[in-house]
Amino acid sequence: MAALMTPGTRAPPAPGDFSGEGSQGLPDPSPEPKQLPELIRMKRDGGRLSEADIRGFVAAVVNGSAQGAQIGAMLMAIRLRGMDLEETSVLTQALAQSGQQLEWPEAWRQQLVDKHSTGGVGDKVSLVLAPALAACGCKVPMISGRGLGHTGGTLDKLESIPGFNVIQSPEQMQVLLDQAGCCIVGQSEQLVPADGILYAARDVTATVDSLPLITASILSKKLVEGLSALVVDVKFGGAAVFPNQEQARELAKTLVGVGASLGLRVAAALTAMDKPLGRCVGHALEVEEALLCMDGAGPPDLRDLVTTLGGALLWLSGHAETQAQGAARVAAALDDGSALGRFERMLAAQGVDPGLARALCSGSPAERRQLLPRAREQEELLAPADGTVELVRALPLALVLHELGAGRSRAGEPLRLGVGAELLIDVGQRLHRGTPWLRVHRDGPALSGPQSRALQEALVLSDRAPFTAPSPFAELVLPPQQ
Helix, strand or coil: CCEEECCCCCCCCCCCCCCCCHHHCCCCCCCCCCCHHHHHHHHHCCCCCCHHHHHHHHHHHHHCCCCHHHHHHHHHHHHHHCCCHHHHHHHHHHHHCCCCEEECCHHHCCCEEEEEECCCCCCCHHHHHHHHHHHCCCEEEEEECCCECCECCHHHHHCCCCCCCCCCCHHHHHHHHHHHCEEEEECCCCCCHHHHHHHHHHHHCCCCCCHHHHHHHHHHHHHCCCCCEEEEEEEECCCCCECCHHHHHHHHHHHHHHHHHCCCEEEEEEEECCCCCCCEECHHHHHHHHHHHHCCCCCHHHHHHHHHHHHHHHHHCCCCCCHHHHHHHHHHHHHCCHHHHHHHHHHHHCCCCHHHHHHHHHCCHHHHHHHCCCCCEEEEEECCCCEEEEEECHHHHHHHHHHHHHCCCCCCCCCCCCCEEEECCCCCCEECCCCEEEEEEECCCCCCHHHHHHHHHHEEEECCCCCCCCCCEEEEECCCCC
């Protein structure tokens, strides 16, 4: 069974660990810990927090001695004043060590890989990539999240499959990795509890976009997985946290640098999130499209991102000599059915009836639709003019679907798993006035006037000649040793 280290147990220092003595790391811990108001004041005034300061703050968050106002004040001080690489590394490590640590068989050390996304519209990459990597010989202990704001959550998508259970203990995770090679689970109260508290506070204190806080939140959850390699998909564009590629690159470099300082091989892919990824948005619809991709078909932009990210991971973890060779191996797993086979095993191991799992993975698209939640009504929108499809804006599409029940306005709110939208056109194609371009799946009444207008305005047409849509992948930021 997966071994656990309890809170308070220090893990062996990782390469680049900043808990050492003297001038090689942060200052030696002070014999008398500072009080929270003093720590907040220090960071507010642009000071640098020691390892003891940061660990003291995280401990106070976990044991409940930090008041909500103090947590919010510290988060805002960090957001405004920032943290350097060493402070961010210590914060990441302190969050990771706030709960249990996952430990796996030694033989798995080089096989353990994972991927994380900063969140997008129609982003179902994890559903495809985890089983594809498992088919390539990796172990993928993916800890995922739920939808936040207008972005969809991987766990919500999987829960549209009847019976799928995202709550798994560390011991169950090891069984899943043995049986299927991958699992996709939720963050438990035992794993990285400090991050759970800070994450919720960031959402209501306008500190979500802080680079050190984003970095520590992402990497702390991955540190407890004991990974050999990690790829983070950093989105930029109109429907992403970062509107432009330069800001996304800054986060990418921070993630890669902090990962390296903690002995974690991290690469960060910058990918565009102006239009939805693939053709489907909405939980059950995205599961259908993920299955289509694992049939060796589906939208080219989704397949391209899966193979690109997977190729980088196989290369970083030593499973391929080059990124291109890794990408080819992932593509082969999609085309020969081995990724789909791993997905079927994962479904059955995580609570889905084996007969349903088999039917989903072997059925036609029409048969699959009968097995998953469906909205009661469908409504098509027609192109208002002739033109070439320049762009379909992801953000207004996601916001309307959120209103229709595909997203949450508060934690724990139930979702309408069949609600969503299908793009009936591709970016770059010629479109004629009156042609259906979007099919909305809804449970409630017809779209309101404002909703219809918002969706129609998401369609951007131009006079230029038809073209091939570019890949969403822009660049890959690699760790120093590469």
